[in-house]
Each structure stands twice: as structure tokens, then as C-alpha cells.
Amino acid sequence: MMLVFSLTMRQLLGRTRLTWIVLLAAAPAVLAAWMNxxxxxxxxxxxxxxxxxxxxxxxxxxxxxxxxxxxAFGNELEDRTLSYLMLKPVPRWKIAVPKLLATVIxxxxxxxxxxxxxxxxxxxxxxxxxxxxALGLFLGASAYAAAFTWLGLLTTQGLAFGLxxxxxxxxxxxxxxxGIKFLSIRQYTMGVMHGLEPSFFDDRVNGLLSLQAGLIGIxxxxxxxxxxxxxRLRTMDVP
Amino acid sequence: xxxxxxxxxxxxxxxxxxxxxxxDVVSVNDxxxxxxxxxxxxxxxxxxxxxTLLRMINGLAEPSGGxxxxxxxxxxxxxxxxxxxxxxPEQEAVYPFLTGRxxxxxxxxxxxxxxxxxxxxRAIGLADLADTQxxxxxxxSRGMRQRIRLAAAVVHDPPVLLLDxxxxxxxxxxxxxxxxTIRRLGAEGRTIxxxxxxxxxxxxxxxxxxxxxxxxxxxxxxxRSIREKLNERPFMVKIGSSDSRSLAAGLVxxxxxxxxxxxGDGAIRLLSRDVHSVQQAVPKIAHDxxxxxxxxxxxxxxxxxxxxxxxxx
Numbered sequence: 001m002m003l004v005f006s007l008t009m010r011q012l013l014g015r016t017r018l019t020w021i022v023l024l025a026a027a028p029a030v031l032a033a034w035m036n037x038x039x040x041x042x043x044x045x046x047x048x049x050x051x052x053x054x055x056x057x058x059x060x061x062x063x064x065x066x067x068x069x070x071x072a073f074g075n076e077l078e079d080r081t082l083s084y085l086m087l088k089p090v091p092r093w094k095i096a097v098p099k100l101l102a103t104v105i106x107x108x109x110x111x112x113x114x115x116x117x118x119x120x121x122x123x124x125x126x127x128x129x130x131x132x133x134a135l136g137l138f139l140g141a142s143a144y145a146a147a148f149t150w151l152g153l154l155t156t157q158g159l160a161f162g163l164x165x166x167x168x169x170x171x172x173x174x175x176x177x178x179g180i181k182f183l184s185i186r187q188y189t190m191g192v193m194h195g196l197e198p199s200f201f202d203d204r205v206n207g208l209l210s211l212q213a214g215l216i217g218i219x220x221x222x223x224x225x226x227x228x229x230x231x232r233l234r235t236m237d238v239p
Numbered sequence: 240x241x242x243x244x245x246x247x248x249x250x251x252x253x254x255x256x257x258x259x260x261x262x263d264v265v266s267v268n269d270x271x272x273x274x275x276x277x278x279x280x281x282x283x284x285x286x287x288x289x290x291t292l293l294r295m296i297n298g299l300a301e302p303s304g305g306x307x308x309x310x311x312x313x314x315x316x317x318x319x320x321x322x323x324x325x326x327x328p329e330q331e332a333v334y335p336f337l338t339g340r341x342x343x344x345x346x347x348x349x350x351x352x353x354x355x356x357x358x359x360x361r362a363i364g365l366a367d368l369a370d371t372q373x374x375x376x377x378x379x380s381r382g383m384r385q386r387i388r389l390a391a392a393v394v395h396d397p398p399v400l401l402l403d404x405x406x407x408x409x410x411x412x413x414x415x416x417x418x419x420t421i422r423r424l425g426a427e428g429r430t431i432x433x434x435x436x437x438x439x440x441x442x443x444x445x446x447x448x449x450x451x452x453x454x455x456x457x458x459x460x461x462x463r464s465i466r467e468k469l470n471e472r473p474f475m476v477k478i479g480s481s482d483s484r485s486l487a488a489g490l491v492x493x494x495x496x497x498x499x500x501x502x503g504d505g506a507i508r509l510l511s512r513d514v515h516s517v518q519q520a521v522p523k524i525a526h527d528x529x530x531x532x533x534x535x536x537x538x539x540x541x542x543x544x545x546x547x548x549x550x551x552x
Contacts (some may be wrong), residue, residue, distance in 0.1 A: 080330035
């Protein structure tokens with residue numbers, strides 16, 4: 001599995017893609033540091049809501065992960081190199097799992113680092129809040145990565161569908177329609193962060209889930225889409 | 240090689256009533272054949288369905304109908320069988336950031352080869368790429384990429400090789416080297432299937448051919464045997480002699496001769512439905528008439544003629 005993992009890492013972290021992703025992921029940390037230094041008059045809760053809820057969780061997290069996760073299989077399908085892996089005596093889960101892990105570690109690690117730094121500045125140097133933010137974002141990234149990795153294997157239009165999903169379902173509908181909070185990775189992520197650190201987000205944020213609900217939601221999404229990815233690898237016609 | 244439901248005993252590859260369609264488009268239509276050890280050419284024009292058929296044989300594509308077995312096992316959803324199969328897919332893409340050696344090593348590791356270094360050395364040597372194995376594959380020429388992909392396909396020393404258009408992009412020297420390599424691998428007892436739309440390529444390497452036209456198996460077997468079976472159209476033979484007109488007058492009386500003419504070069508062009516009887520009769524007639532024979536040359540005993548004939552039918 002290490003072989004597929006390292007191969008995927010090299011594919012994902014090409015110079016151009018890496019540059020854009022680092023710039024995107026770094027934006028919240030830079031913004032939080034600037035807001036902290038600029039004395040905007042916002043409370044810690046306001047800054048957390050603005051930066052973590054509106055920027056990091058709603059936009060940066062899904063966009064960074066969709067860019068990486070779609071490419072995990074999408075690059076292989078586009079370049080038609082997936083056959084080199086599929087024509088080997090390797091169980092399909094040993095192809096799917098390392099590709100997913102590479103996405104989680106590369107994308108989740110980057111967003112967790114940036115989000116942790118952003119949370120640190122947004123909360124006036126509170127390290128525990130920074131760690132909770134990093135952990136919550138990493139778990140949320142895992143769920144997004146599983147869903148988008150499957151999407152990248154399902155269609156060549158995965159990036160477009162992924163971005164539409166992120167901005168319409170997660171950033172818009174899940175933000176305003178509390179009824180779909182149980183079907184939102186954004187809400188799972190916020191539920192985990194709020195459950196671990198209750199001062200994260202206040203009642204102005206709609207439909208916060210409990211810690212347990214958030215963890216279960218993330219685990220279900222991760223397991224479900226990993227299973228779908230493995231199934232897809234077994235049944236698809238490989239180009 | 241046997242076709243269309245014939246006994247499949249000891250066949251390395253057995254294809255039974257295989258079809259593949261995409262929506263309303265039928266790409267491969269009810270094809271059956273067996274492949275035995277040796278080199279078999281999968282021949283047909285572009286778009287005939289060769290690649291689709293090969294992809295169903297190697298398990299990358301699911302047949303819409305029928306079945307494929309290799310070495311007695313189903314190929315589809317049976318990753319373990321790839322330890323015994325080397326596949327060189329049609330696409331030329333490789334991982335551009337890997338060196339040639341890393342690419343072959345990657346394939347060896349994925350195949351679970353025990354001695355990676357020596358297997359890689361052997362495969363790269365076979366592909367004649369030892370001098371350039373340290374260069375990134377992204378900078379390889381098209382022919383070099385084909386050869387490194389061949390090295391990757393044989394690195395685990397498989398008894399079965401499936402090669403899709405392997406000579407695409409190769410220069411004449413590479414082509415000759417490749418053909419020699421394939422003939423040698425076939426002579427070692429491997430089962431090798433090579434697809435191509437270029438008749439000379441297949442003719443130079445393959446003992447047997449599978450001729451695919453419009454998704455159907457048009458013919459299968461030794462190409463000369465196939466040609467002989469296609470006796471609706473006569474063979475053309477060119478005969479050079481010391482007295483073509485007299486010899487032509489003698490030959491026209493043979494039952495198996497359809498027509499005889501003398502061309503502008505003074506050679507006889509004879510059409511016959513039974514080239515063997517003509518081969519036996521011509522020297523005798525020439526001897527009886529006191530004529531010296533210079534040459535006896537079948538003009539269409541090639542894959543080109545089989546291919547053209549079947550396409551025109």
C-alpha cells in the first residue's frame with residue numbers, strides 16, 4: 001500500500017496544484033493574523049464565526065479537498081494510467097485506501113494546519129482551541145476526501161460536481177436549512193469542534209450537532225464512500 | 240487456435256460468445272476463439288474492435304455478454320491472475336516523473352517480484368533501454384516509452400503476454416528488435432497476443448492470426464491456411480519463363496486455372512483456385528514444352544490480400 005500511497009502523493013503534489021492549494025489553505029491563517037493585529041474590535045466568538053464557520057469550514061476545507069481528492073483517481077483516469085495499477089495482483093481496497101489516505105494526509109494536514117493557526121489567532125493565542133480546530137478540520141477533511149475520491153472515480157466532471165455540491169449543499173443549504181444538518185459534512189465538522197470546545201460557534205450558527213452525532217456522521221460518510229470507491233474499482237471498465 | 244465453440248482443452252485463453260456494446264453501438268459481436276502458446280496476432284483495421292476485445296480479455300472491461308477465461312480462470316475481478324499475465328495497454332501514458340528504471344521497479348513491486356533488482360535489470364535489458372533507464376520517462380521518445388512499457392509488462396516473467404499496438408511509434412531499428420524479442424518470447428512457450436492494424440507487423444511475428452472486422456471474428460488460424468480456405472477468389476501467381484506465350488497456352492488447359500495472361504514484362508499472370516496443383520503442374524508442362532522457368536511467385540499470399548479480400552466481401 002505504501003507504493004500506491006507514495007505514487008499518489010507524487011501525483012497530487014505537483015508544483016502547480018500544490019502552489020494553488022497552499023495559497024488557498026494559507027488564506028484563513030493570514031486573514032486571522034491580520035484581524036488579530038489590526039484590532040478590528042470583534043470578539044473572539046465573532047472572529048471564530050467569521051473565519052472558521054464562514055471561511056475555513058464552508059469554503060477552504062471543501063475546495064482544497066475537492067481539488068486533491070478528485071485528482072487522486074481523476075488524474076489516473078485522464079492520463080489513462082490507472083490500468084498500471086488495476087492490471088496487477090493487488091486487491092482493489094489496497095488501491096482505494098492508500099489513494100484516500102494520501103488525499104486525507106495531504107489535504108487534511110494542510111487545512112488542519114492552516115485552520116489551527118487561524119483559530120489560534122482568532123482566539124487570541126488559545127492553543128487548545130487551535131488544536132481542537134485542527135482536529136475537527138482533519139476529521140471533516142477525511143469525510144470530504146472519501147466522498148470526493150469516489151466522485152473522481154465516478155465521473156470525469158468530478159471537480160465541477162464537487163464544487164457545486166460544496167457551495168450549494170454545504171455552504172448554502174446546510175447553512176440555512178437546519179433539516180439537512182444530518183446530511184452535511186460541514187455540520188458534522190462544526191459539531192465535533194463545538195462538542196470538544198463549546199466556545200467554538202454560538203447560537204448564531206444554525207443547527208449545531210452534538211459531538212457524537214458529528215463523529216458518527218463523519219465515520220459513516222468515510223466508510224460509506226470508501227466502500228463505494230472499492231466497489232466502483234471492482235465493477236468499472238477501466239479506460 | 241480453434242474458433243466458435245471448438246474444443247478449448249488446454250487453451251491458454253478461451254473467449255466464448257463475447258460481445259460488448261455501448262448503448263446502441265456494438266463494438267464486439269459474439270466472438271469466440273481459443274488461443275494456445277505461441278504468438279497470435281489480433282489483426283484488424285482501426286475501429287474494428289481489437290482494443291475492446293483485448294480489454295475484455297485482460298479484464299479491464301466487462302463483456303456485455305459471453306465469457307473470457309485465461310489459464311482456466313475468469314480474468315475479470317480476479318486480480319491474482321495478473322501474476323501470470325503481462326499486459327501492455329494501448330495508451331502510451333506513463334508516470335512522467337518516474338525514471339525508466341523506477342517505472343519498471345514499480346511494476347515489479349506491484350507484481351510482488353522477489354528479486355526486484357535483477358528482474359528489473361533483465362526486463363530493461365530485454366527492452367534494450369539500459370543506457371537510458373535513469374532518465375525520466377516523461378522525456379522519452381514515443382518508441383522508448385513503448386519499450387519501457389514492454390519491460391514493465393514482462394518484469395515478472397509471465398507465461399501470458401497481451402500487447403496492444405506495441406509497435407506504435409517505434410522506428411525501424413526498434414521495430415526489428417521488438418519483433419525479434421517477441422518471436423523469442425513466443426518460442427520459449429509463452430502465449431502472446433499482439434494487436435495491430437499493420438499487416439506486416441503481425442506477419443513478422445505471429446504464427447496465428449485472429450482477424451477482426453467490424454467487431455466480428457472474420458477469420459482465425461494460420462494466415463496462409465486462412466488464405467487457402469478463401470477459395471472463392473482465385474490466387475494470382477506470377478510465372479517467369481523463357482517462352483511465356485507457349486507456356487500460357489499449355490497452362491490454360493488446366494482445370495484449376497481460371498485465366499492466364501502475359502503482362503507487359505513478358506511474365507505470366509495466372510489466376511487459379513488451387514495453387515498447389517498449379518505448383519505441381521507448371522514445372523511438368525514447362526519441361527514437356529522445353530521451356531525454362533525463371534520464377535514462380537504467388538502475388539497475394541500475404542495478410543494484405545486476406546485483409547483486403549475479407550474487407551471487400
